[in-house]
Amino acid sequence: MMFRLRLAKDHLGAYASRYSYAGEAELIERIAPARARGHLRREEFLALCRWKTPRSQPRCAENREDYVNEVTRIALTTGNEELKIRVLLALHGVSWPTASVILHFCDRSAYPILDVRALWSAGMRRVPQYTFPLWWEYTGFTREISRQTGLSMRTLDRALWQYSKERQP
Numbered sequence: 001m002m003f004r005l006r007l008a009k010d011h012l013g014a015y016a017s018r019y020s021y022a023g024e025a026e027l028i029e030r031i032a033p034a035r036a037r038g039h040l041r042r043e044e045f046l047a048l049c050r051w052k053t054p055r056s057q058p059r060c061a062e063n064r065e066d067y068v069n070e071v072t073r074i075a076l077t078t079g080n081e082e083l084k085i086r087v088l089l090a091l092h093g094v095s096w097p098t099a100s101v102i103l104h105f106c107d108r109s110a111y112p113i114l115d116v117r118a119l120w121s122a123g124m125r126r127v128p129q130y131t132f133p134l135w136w137e138y139t140g141f142t143r144e145i146s147r148q149t150g151l152s153m154r155t156l157d158r159a160l161w162q163y164s165k166e167r168q169p
Contacts, residue, residue, distance in 0.1 A: 003141040004123040006167070009149050012159040015166070016151070019158035027051050027105075034106045039073035041065065045102075049093060052101045052113075059093030067091070075099075076107055081139075082132050096130035110153035112142040117164035118157060 007015070031044045040048070042065040049060040074087045084107070088099035096114050103111035112118065114135060116127050122141060128134055146156050 002123070003138060005145065006121055006123060007163050009145065011163075012145075012149060012151055012156060015162040016155045016159035018166075019162040021161075023051060031105055034072075034076075035108060038076050039069050040102065040106060042068045045072065045091070048101055048105060049098055052098050056093040056095075056098065060091070062092040072102065072106070075102065081136060085132065085135060096135060100135065104153065104157065110143055110146060112138055112153060113157050113161075114138065115157075115161060117168065118160035120168050121160040121163045 027047055030047055031040070034040045034044050042063065045063065045068045046057070046060055049056055068091065071087055071091055075084050078084050078087075085096070085099050085103065088094055088102055089096070091099075094102075100111060100114040103109075104113045114130060119128070119138070122138065142153065142156055145151075146153050149156070151159070
């Protein structure tokens with residue numbers, strides 16, 4: 001396995017408690033209905049994209065409402081893990097990290113956010129080429145940490161991001 005936590009599992013909660021990212025609480029509230037509905041509306045999609053990477057906004061805005069609805073419906077309802085993430089890459093302005101954000105906040109299953117900070121905290125030395133095998137291994141790794149610690153995927157993601165913010169050279 002290519003992942004190994006750089007910090008002790010019993011420190012994850014403390015790092016998560018120090019995490020702060022502007023607009024996250026509002027974002028979570030805004031997109032909560034999408035999980036129950038089974039797809040994103042365009043305005044929710046744009047809010048998620050803006051939260052993850054504001055510079056992608058012009059490209060993300062090229063997506064029509066019906067296209068966003070259908071692509072995200074497929075992603076959030078299929079049982080095929082590879083299709084789940086790859087179909088999101090068909091949206092204009094969406095790369096692996098943004099696709100992972102959509103799954104993280106909107107899918108009923110637990111998915112991590114692909115982020116260079118979190119990946120560093122999980123033992124990666126440099127930013128990788130994003131691929132399905134990498135994403136799927138990272139998903140399994142974070143699900144196992146979540147299971148072992150009892151932390152939600154959101155809390156774990158916050159901890160990994162914060163640890164990197166405080167410790168990455």
